[in-house]
Amino acid sequence: AQSVTQLDSQVPVFEEAPVELRCNYSSSVSVYLFWYVQYPNQGLQLLLKYLSGSTLVESINGFEAEFNKSQTSFHLRKPSVHISDTAEYFCAVSEFGNEKLTFGTGTRLTIIP
Amino acid sequence: DAGVTQSPTHLIKTRGQHVTLRCSPISGHKSVSWYQQVLGQGPQFIFQYYEKEERGRGNFPDRFSARQFPNYSSELNVNALLLGDSALYLCASSFDGTHVMGGYTFGSGTRLTVV
Numbered sequence: 494a495q496s497v498t499q500l501d502s503q504v505p506v507f508e509e510a511p512v513e514l515r516c517n518y519s520s521s522v523s524v525y526l527f528w529y530v531q532y533p534n535q536g537l538q539l540l541l542k543y544l545s546g547s548t549l550v551e552s553i554n555g556f557e558a559e560f561n562k563s564q565t566s567f568h569l570r571k572p573s574v575h576i577s578d579t580a581e582y583f584c585a586v587s588e589f590g591n592e593k594l595t596f597g598t599g600t601r602l603t604i605i606p
Numbered sequence: 607d608a609g610v611t612q613s614p615t616h617l618i619k620t621r622g623q624h625v626t627l628r629c630s631p632i633s634g635h636k637s638v639s640w641y642q643q644v645l646g647q648g649p650q651f652i653f654q655y656y657e658k659e660e661r662g663r664g665n666f667p668d669r670f671s672a673r674q675f676p677n678y679s680s681e682l683n684v685n686a687l688l689l690g691d692s693a694l695y696l697c698a699s700s701f702d703g704t705h706v707m708g709g710y711t712f713g714s715g716t717r718l719t720v721v
Contacts, residue, residue, distance in 0.1 A: 536714040537649070542709065593664065594639075594651060598648050599648050
């Protein structure tokens with residue numbers, strides 16, 4: 494069965510500093526990988542996804558994540574964060590042929606002015 | 607275009623009651639999935655429907671049921687509510703039930719509180 498581990502439940506970062514949110518997954522088959530963002534009292538928004546091809550994927554608002562198969566990781570990075578990035582970030586995995594998403598427990602990113 | 611629409615946005619129920627949550631997918635989307643997000647946790651998969659047929663079911667008791675209508679909207683029903691059913695219930699729609707053709711779009715959810 495697939496699973497996702499987000500080791501950091503909370504990450505405080507100063508504004509304009511870089512950030513990395515860690516995600517590791519476990520699966521016996523090939524997977525798709527996702528990062529979702531959830532702002533307070535809202536649903537989930539897809540930030541970026543890895544389906545195939547280049548292992549480095551980018552979002553339109555400056556985030557990027559790299560699929561590392563050997564380390565079964567899909568860490569999320571941003572070189573310079575803004576106040577507006579304050580939110581909960583969820584890593585998710587879906588196995589080929591099984592479209593259900595399995596989510597991690599989330600990382601709360603707090604930006605310090 | 608309207609996104610995924612869920613109703614109601616909030617509701618409060620008493621233990622033992624029944625609840626029905628509703629979801630309207632994005633126009634043209636034929637698949638709907640339901641997730642439960644308990645406070646402080648990641649969403650958990652409940653059901654997936656595609657073309658009105660159940661395609662997947664998560665590890666939830668039989669008190670949870672769902673269906674998809676000919677217009678592709680969906681209902682999630684929960685019987686004999688327990689305090690532990692208090693959560694944000696999220697609906698997600700996709701064109702063909704896969705992550706490839708545009709993937710899933712989530713609604714803002716229904717916040718259910720059981721007292």
